[in-house]
Amino acid sequence: MSEPILKVEGVQAKYGDFIAVHSATLDVPEGKIVSLIGSNGAGKSTLMDTVAGLHKPSAGKIYFKGEDITGLPAEKIVLRGLSLVPQGSRCFIRMSVEDNLIMGSFPKTARKNVKKNLERVYSLFPVLKEKRNDPSGSLSGGQRQMVAIGRALMTEPDCLLFDELSLGLAPTIIKDIYANVKDINRDGTTILLVEQDTQRAIKTGEICHVMLKGNVVLSGLSKELGDDEIKKAYFGI
């Protein structure tokens, strides 16, 4: 297996006195789709925020492409090629779709390829091209998710984190978006996928991690992990 592009070692994250992530350790090998599952409140989203730099870890180390990025702010981490599509898409709702996407080119490294990247996003999500001048606040949930994905792609990431990709979306849209995720991976971007939809995550991700109560309790190749084993880890029984 290739050298992991992202290594999380014993990361702890707290909100005030509340410890959301106790000690999370996981690897994301380059070029793969990796899924991270766990029940509500297992600490998945906090871990994602911490890796992306939105939240400061209180212990542990995070390495990206072999370099220590622990505690760097989000705006520095994205420059290194790690981008997060946050839970609930978090579009800039008062800005047009195209302005949202162009915001993804804010990192200086990405600016020279704005046009090219914009075309790539529009070919991935044709509906966004139609609505390019609409404020993103007027879009449907699925379309907003597309904007958020497109925006993250515009930053030219080597590794993309998706937090609760399918949350609140209709099944047909979820199917389309998952197809897109696979396309993005095929183009060479490593993907870490956080999901509550366990079945889909296991089917999509080559490698699977399971979180429970703030810890990563099970890791392995998805096809080698048994249903029972996952269920046990997921529910902690």
Place this chain on the structure above:
Amino acid sequence: MDNNSLASARKPVRVLDGPLMLIICAVVVAILIILGFLGLPNNTLRYFFKIFLYIVMGSMWNLMSGFTGMTSLGQQVFVGLAGYSVCVMTTTCGMSFWMGILCAAVIGVVFSLLLSTFLFRMRGMYFAIATWVVAEAICTWFKSWEFVQMGSGMKTVTRPKPTTLDVYIWALTLFVIAMVVVYVLLRTKTGLGLTAMRDDTDAASSLGVNIVMSKRLVYIIAALFTALAGALYWINSGTIYPDSGFDINWTVAMVFIVIVGGIGTVAGPIVGAIIYVVLSEVLAKFPGWSNIILGAIAILVIVFLPDGVMGTLQKKLRFDIFSQKRFSEPKAKNSKKAA
């Protein structure tokens, strides 16, 4: 550092409020009364008079901002209205100043009740500015209202003229009553609910407190006592103008007192008011610089000592004077407020 704060968190907070503390307070008040009758020089009495009034106004601002999260920048409206009430009753109507004080109290309550009906639709910054705009509007109106002699101001004609000792005793009485009211209010379900609301909206609603009614009660009490303090001030001072009555500096002083003393602590405004009055007397020797220095001190306190003098002492030494249990520690939540 983490371990340290955890360790200190485990050490219980000593709440100083048993009978012993009440006795100490009673003794202090008794000494203050005796000192007055023993014939302290009038200048000293005036010092104390000012301190008492500022403690009252500061405590009321603290009650609103520190305990219930209503930051008003328009409390001067009650000071000014009270001053004009006293002047109109004594001068225009020729009545005793006691009627003036009564009138100030009634107007304070009625006007705050009126204002609360629409101010309470606003939150945070909007509330703060709206209160200020109202005060400015009233000030502008008074400047062109003949009944209050427009911009040329009004005088209080008090017969018999109260002595310095009289106003000292009245201010002391007001101060004691105000502190008792704050103490009692914070102990009631209403007070607990409001503090809970400031700290955590969910906790408050689960307590089943009618938040709007409670906030309104606090707002009216604050208006009433600010008006009473204002009435005493203007009885002593004698002349009021729209620009001095409705001066934003009244609120500036309250803010300073609460910030420096310790926002959200009962004892904070007392310490803050003493510091404020002493400082402004000292700084009066440097005309022009006093507000600059007061402003700078306030900013430095906010940056380096955000809990104020009393708040910092209480945290460091783990004690709490006359306080209720706080529901949570400082708001660490980075909650995004929807616009």
Place this chain on the structure above:
Amino acid sequence: MQIVQLIINGILLGGIYAVLGVGMTMIFGIVKLTNLAHGEFVILGAYASTLISTTLGVDPILTLIVTIPIMFLIGMGLQSGLINRVMLKGSEPALLVTFGLSIILQDLMLLLFTADARHAGGAYSSIVFNIGPISIALLDVILLAISLVTIIILSLFLKKTYLGRSIRATSDDTQAASLMGVSVKKTYGIAMGIAMATAAVAGLCIALKWTFYPSSGGGYLLTAFGVVVIGGMGSIPGTMVAGVILGLAQVIGGANWGQLISYLIMVLFLVVRPQGLFNK
């Protein structure tokens, strides 16, 4: 005819009010901060323009070349050196810090510039055009033009540049903006710098149009806030319309009642439509 004259005067005045409010609305909308020192900064700009123009003997408008960058730097310095620090503690401490700043600035200006009334005059100050029964002062037209140019440049900057987009993005969602590589603190600094630059422009307009004192800031702050309340925070078209509404109120109410009418309109908006004219 008198009505037409009044409306024209109101619109001309509205330009000044709009530029007075545009900095306030930016800070309100982007940094989520009520800058209670905005009025004092405007007056600081007025003093700077007046003093530089009398010292160097140049036209007051030319002083913008100096005052805009200086005010920009002051704003950025204040935001990154002071206000960003207290903003971590919540919105109230930040509000109170700007309150403290306004007191300090006001008395500092009193010490430096005395309580005397000041005014800046240009060669065009007394030229009046008469079109039929309607008279229009050249000065008013120039001030409206300056205000409009300022606001147009600002809105183009916000719409068309990376920096401008990042400012808008930050105002929508700070975390999502930081995921795009935007440093929120730096953006706040720049936004405050820009707001101060517009305060320099507003200060110039006020110095040319009226006399001013160190204590004039409070009144202009409330006018600026009126623009924010009526126009809706962060809305540039709203700012222009709100400026005109307040300008008309001022003209119609005259010296005695103009201010009171403006305050009443503000209170009305705060009660009925706190989100302003143009925001939903």
